[in-house]
Amino acid sequence: MYSIGNRVEWLQGPGANCAKTGPVAPRPWHLVLLGPPGVGKGTQAEKIIGEFGACHLSTGDVFRYAARDTSGQAPSPAMATALAAMKRGELVSDNTVVELVRERAGCLACQYGFLLDGFPRTLEQAHALNGILASVERKLDAAINYFAPxxxxxxxxxxxxxxxxxxxxxxxxxxxxxxxxxxxxxxxxxxxxxxxKPEAIRTRLQAYAATCNPVLEYYRRQGLLREIEASGDPEAVFAHTRAVIEKLDPVARR
Ligand SMILES: [Zn+2]
Structure with missing residues (x-):
């Protein structure tokens, strides 16, 4: 069982000192996690980290951390831009989210590997991620997509x-x-x-599908997409997930 670590470098931005300690997995996994709201992604993320030792890099966590950061540290440049947009009641732009991840590119090169959650959300972000990964000489192992009726x-x-x-x-x-x-x-x-309420959820799911389907197609074409049905109980879904990840690289099986 691997631990999650404090991810301070990811949460606070570049220059923070990541103090993650503990055993390094036999192989660092480089994974993207996809799936609509309500599909149970968070539970699977915890299980993947515990079993495969990757760092959980969630963009949602970066925003939550910034909202309640009391360390007195100035926010990273991209986070300052994001916070200013939110203060004006605007959405954070695609470009700013990409910059937030770019600032934290060191986390993508970390020896613990990563499980990227909440990013990429759009095709533009998926393209940008490709470039960011190339800049740190890393490659995605897979994009795991959870789906349910x-x-x-x-x-x-x-x-x-x-x-x-x-x-x-x-x-x-x-x-x-x-x-x-x-x-x-x-x-x-x-x-x-x-x-x-059901009507609002339906709207959210439609909006999610509209932006995410091109991302799925993008990873499908690269042979990186792995789709997992998530209607069952979390343990059964994770058994399937484990089998899918182990199949990516049989050599790394413990
Ligand atoms: Zn109460």
Whole structure:
């Protein structure tokens, strides 16, 4: 079982000192993780890291870290641009996201390998990643895409509930409160966020597919795409994932 490390170099940006220690896998894996919201990617990411020892490089984590960073460190140049855009209520541009990753290219060359999560999200980003990897003399082993039928994803995501008072999250099937509609922690009323209503989820999935399908096609043409059905329970999905990764490089099998 490998540990996740603090990923400070990835989260804070270039110049931070990555203090990851612990055993290095027999082979560093260079993987991209793809899949729509609600497909269970986060759970699979944790399992892949534990089993194959790659660093979990999530662009979502970079943004979350920047939002609550209290270290007093100035944000990296690309993060400063991203934060300014968010402050104006704008989306962070494709180009800025690419620059965020480019600043952190050292993480892609790390001896622990990487599992890239949340990037690339568009075809432009996929092209850019290719260039960034070439600049650090690394190659992708595979892009792993998880998929599940839309009704299943909608069922999973629309079961989410949030406490009005303390914002604790619940799920009607997977993490139900002790008393229906009431928060275990504070007794507050639980509600369904507009984002988690079926119609909104359907819209999100359509938007995701529109930008992601060209990325899938791009990796398919390069022979790097591996597709994994993620409707089953997380253990079964991971068994499939493990087999897929081991097949990429039989020599590295332990
Ligand atoms: Zn509460």
């Amino acid at each position: 839309e009704p299943l994803i909608i069922e999973r995501l629309s079961g989410r509930r949030v406490c009005k008072q303390c914002r604790t999250g619940y799920h009607v099937a997977n993490k139900p409160p002790r008393v229906a509609g009431r928060c275990d922690a504070c007794g507050g009323e639980l509600f369904q966020r507009d984002d988690d």
